[in-house]
Amino acid sequence: xxxxxxxxxxxxxxxxxxxxxxxxxxxxxxxxxxxxxxxxxxxxxxxxxxxxxxxxxxxxxxxxxxxxxxxxxxxxxxxxxxxxxxxxxxxxxxxxxxxxxxxxxxxxxxxxxxxxxxxxxxxxxxxxxxxxxxxxxxxxxxxxxxxxxxxxxxxxxxxxxxxxxxxxxxxxxxxxxxxxxxxxxxxxxxxxxxxxxxxxxxxxxxxxxxxxxxxxxxxxxxxxxxxxxxxxxxxxxxxxxxxxxxxxxxxxxxxxxxxxxxxxxxxxxxxxxxxxxxxxxxxxxxxxxxxxxxxxxxxxxxxxxxxxxxxxxxxxxxxxxxxxxxxxxxxxxxxxxxxxxxxxxxxxxxxxxxxxxxxxxxxxxxxxxxxxxxxxxxxxxxxxxxxxxxxxxxxxxxxxxxxxxxxxxxxxxxxxxxxxxxxxxxxxxxxxxxx
Amino acid sequence: xxxxxxxxxxxxxxxxxxxxxxxxxxxxxxxxxxxxxxxxxxxxxxxxxxxxxxxxxxxxxxxxxxxxxxxxxxxxxxxxxxxxxxxxxxxxxxxxxxxxxxxxxxxxxxxxxxxxxxxxxxxxxxxxxxxxxxxx
Numbered sequence: 001x002x003x004x005x006x007x008x009x010x011x012x013x014x015x016x017x018x019x020x021x022x023x024x025x026x027x028x029x030x031x032x033x034x035x036x037x038x039x040x041x042x043x044x045x046x047x048x049x050x051x052x053x054x055x056x057x058x059x060x061x062x063x064x065x066x067x068x069x070x071x072x073x074x075x076x077x078x079x080x081x082x083x084x085x086x087x088x089x090x091x092x093x094x095x096x097x098x099x100x101x102x103x104x105x106x107x108x109x110x111x112x113x114x115x116x117x118x119x120x121x122x123x124x125x126x127x128x129x130x131x132x133x134x135x136x137x138x139x140x141x142x143x144x145x146x147x148x149x150x151x152x153x154x155x156x157x158x159x160x161x162x163x164x165x166x167x168x169x170x171x172x173x174x175x176x177x178x179x180x181x182x183x184x185x186x187x188x189x190x191x192x193x194x195x196x197x198x199x200x201x202x203x204x205x206x207x208x209x210x211x212x213x214x215x216x217x218x219x220x221x222x223x224x225x226x227x228x229x230x231x232x233x234x235x236x237x238x239x240x241x242x243x244x245x246x247x248x249x250x251x252x253x254x255x256x257x258x259x260x261x262x263x264x265x266x267x268x269x270x271x272x273x274x275x276x277x278x279x280x281x282x283x284x285x286x287x288x289x290x291x292x293x294x295x296x297x298x299x300x301x302x303x304x305x306x307x308x309x310x311x312x313x314x315x316x317x318x319x320x321x322x323x324x325x326x327x328x329x330x331x332x333x334x335x336x337x338x339x340x341x342x343x344x345x346x347x348x349x350x351x352x353x354x355x356x357x358x359x360x361x362x363x364x365x366x367x368x369x370x371x372x373x374x375x376x377x378x379x380x381x382x383x384x385x386x387x388x389x390x391x392x393x394x395x396x397x398x399x400x401x402x403x404x405x406x407x408x409x410x411x412x413x414x415x416x417x418x419x420x421x422x423x424x425x426x427x428x429x430x431x432x433x434x435x
Numbered sequence: 436x437x438x439x440x441x442x443x444x445x446x447x448x449x450x451x452x453x454x455x456x457x458x459x460x461x462x463x464x465x466x467x468x469x470x471x472x473x474x475x476x477x478x479x480x481x482x483x484x485x486x487x488x489x490x491x492x493x494x495x496x497x498x499x500x501x502x503x504x505x506x507x508x509x510x511x512x513x514x515x516x517x518x519x520x521x522x523x524x525x526x527x528x529x530x531x532x533x534x535x536x537x538x539x540x541x542x543x544x545x546x547x548x549x550x551x552x553x554x555x556x557x558x559x560x561x562x563x564x565x566x567x568x569x570x571x
Contacts, residue, residue, distance in 0.1 A: 005462055012455055019451065023444055064466060067459050075452070317445040342449060349452045356459055 002063060003055060009067035010051055013074045014043035020078025020318055027319030028085055035081065035092075042096045043074060046103035050420075053107035054427055057114040060434035061427040064360045068353040069408055069423055073099060073416075075350060076409025078318065079330070079337045086324035091411050098413035105417055106424035113428045122372045125188035132181030135174035140231060157403065158232045175237055176418030179244075180425065183383060186245055187375035189217065190252040194371060198253045210257050218258065221245045222265050226273075233279055236390065236404035242266060243386050248379045251365075287400040300327045304336035304395050308347075315343030330411040332403060335395050350409070351392070358385045361426050368433040377429045380422050478530035478557040478570055485567035488513045494568075496524045496531050502563070503536070516540045516564025524555075531555050531570075540564060 018040035022032060047070045054061050077099070081092040121128055139158045141151040152160035152171065163170045190197070197214055225242040228234055246262030249255075273280045282297045290298030290305065303326040310316060323329050323337035330337070339347045361381030368374035387404050394401035405412050407419045481494040494500065494510050502510045503520040512521060518538040525532045535542045535549045542549045543562040555561070561568040 009455070009458060009462070012451075012458070016448075016451055016455060019448060023441075023448055026444065027441055064459075064463055067462070071452075071455055071459075314446070314449060317441065318448060320441075320445075342452075345449050346452065349456050352456050353459070356456075356463065360463070 003051075003059075006063040006067055007048070007051055010047045010070050011044065013067065013070035014040050014047065016071065017043045017074035017077050020074065021081050023317075024078065024082045024085065024319035027317060030085075038096070039077065039081070042099055043070065043077075046099045047073075050103045050107050050424075053110050057107075057110040058427050058431035061431040062360060062364060065357065065423060065427060065430075068356045068360075069420075072350065072353050072357070072408040075338060075342075075346070075353075076334055076406070076411075079323070079334055079341065079409075080411045082319055082341065083324055083330045083337065085319070086322070089330075091330055094413070095411055095416075098416050101413065102417045102420035106420040109421050109424040110428060117432055118376065118425065118428050119370070119372060121184040121376070122188035122191060125185045128181045128188075129185040132178040132185065135178035135181070136228065138174045157234045159234055159237075172417075173412075173414035175234075176414040177421070179237075179240070179383060180380070180418060180422055182241065183244070183248075183379040184376060186221075186248055187372055187379050190248060190375050191372040194252050197249075198255065210253075210255055210261070218246070218249065218262065218265070222269065226269055230277075233277070234403070235273075235280060235283065235400075236402035239266075239390065239402055240383065240386055240404060242269075244379065244382045247382045247386070248375060251378050251382075252375055283400045283402070287394075287397060290397070300333065301395075301397060301401060303327065304333050305397065307333075307336040307340035308396070311340040311343040311346075313344050315339070315341045315346055317341060331405055332391065332401070332410070333395060334406050334410045335392050338409075354384075354388045354407075358388070364426055364430040364433065368429065370433070373429050373433055377426060380426055384419070384422065478555065479526055480571045481524065481561065481568045482571055483566060484560075484569045485565070486514070487565070489566070494524075496526045498526055500524045500526075501536070512563060512566060514564040514566045517566070521563055522549075522561075527554070530557070533561065538563075 018036045021039045022036045025031070025033065025035065047066065051066055054066070077092065077095060080095050084090060084092045138149075138161050139151040141147075141149060141161070143150050143152060148164040150162045150164070151158060152162045154160050159173045159175060160171050161174055163172070197210065222242060225238040228238045228241065242262070243266070246258060246266075249258045249262070274284055285293055286297040286301050290301040292298065294302050307321070307323055307326055310321060315321070318341050321337075321340040323340045326333045326336055335347065335350065338350060342349075358381050361377060361384065365374050365377035365381060368377055384407055387407050390399060390402050391404045391406050393399040394404075405415045408416065479496050481496065483489050483492045483494075486492070489512075494502070500509045501520055501523050502508055502512050502517075503522070504512055504514070504517045505519040508520055518536070518540070520536050521538045522536055522542050523534040525534065532552050532554050533542065533544060533549060534552045540563075544553055544555065545559055546562075555570045557570055559570045561570070
């Protein structure tokens, strides 16, 4: 596929977003208004601009990544707009700004790396780690002090930072950016220690186990994950960090023992946190028996399942369902909202687009010759895949709900910015590894 | 808005989503297809660059191809110095291998006579009698 096809598909996805918005308007007996044109223009400017940035700054990057990402953002956006109409909120216009900001920051990422290589992240990985850890701890700043940068608790999770700039204030989740830095650090660490990690192992039947000494990095990450779980009460980020790390460790060494050891440690942490924290307990109860606890813990999951059931094969139609009955529909449960209005057909297309995005990311990793770039691309793809699986799995009751947002689709600026920069990094890696 | 039109638009919307997914899948297919074909083609084709009657003939080597003067050979060599069954080209994962089949006048790769099976690379020349072929 050429770059031109990519451009055409981005235009097509922009049309899709505008068409979705228009359909919602029609279904709600509203006339054609400025929303249609505005949506089309914002998508065209944001993703078309990013496309041009790729042409200018990373011309050899894969042309397969941006099109599915645009389509996912479009499908999420029209559902956010639809929920606005039902709930009387104004999230779509915020999201439009965030789409523009995220695409700009992604383009800037490409520009920054234009004069250098992505390998500087490997060289300065300790600085990357420090910045990432600082970002993760940022929300633990006090809420009530004079400084314009404050921590914030939302829905019981301490993930937010409030930046007060006089006339207005911004809220963002610094962890969304920190996860990219952490992946870069881990990829750099593993690239430098790959041989030692790979060779030091003992066989135990069919499974190769690493030397106890080599488990230290695994233990450290495990500790950090548990710390996040305790200090910020964020099950999702903690799980994402740990699962992503174990997968990357396995990818770097090919030692199945890491998967076994990681799975065991995850299980121990899971059981312990179930016994210790009521917020984990509530999640598990809602997962095991949502309908028995319909009045309280299970309400959200049950409503999500009702939405998917109501959607049936081809959905109620854009603007014709009641996805607003699901709590947090535009953030955590956007997948269920899409399932209600576009049905099984719509959710399958969403999963297909995610599968393509992750597969292209892993393809970049497979084709990379440099170990760091290979592991970095693999790690970024894992982060996308694990997030998608955790939240979609949570909605269809495959795993406990973890409160991670669906990449590109959910309402939320920080996540969109983080994931678009992730895409920019993948594009940069594929540019550097192009033959 | 009449329900029937709305229902129609709804189906069109889903159709468009799937058309998009299909286009993305097709784009990936062609993208991978091109790179696969290139790596297979690389060094598995022989072009006659000097021949009295067969100038420009291209031979795509798949599996095993025997070249010789005999009409029973896979590829006919119109050269009085070629043997009935002159040589065999065996396709390989990356390129191909040339076996001389005990020809009377010999096969020359890059000017050297072939005594044992030899791997060919892109750009190598094969000479049989007055015919010169190039690996592409």
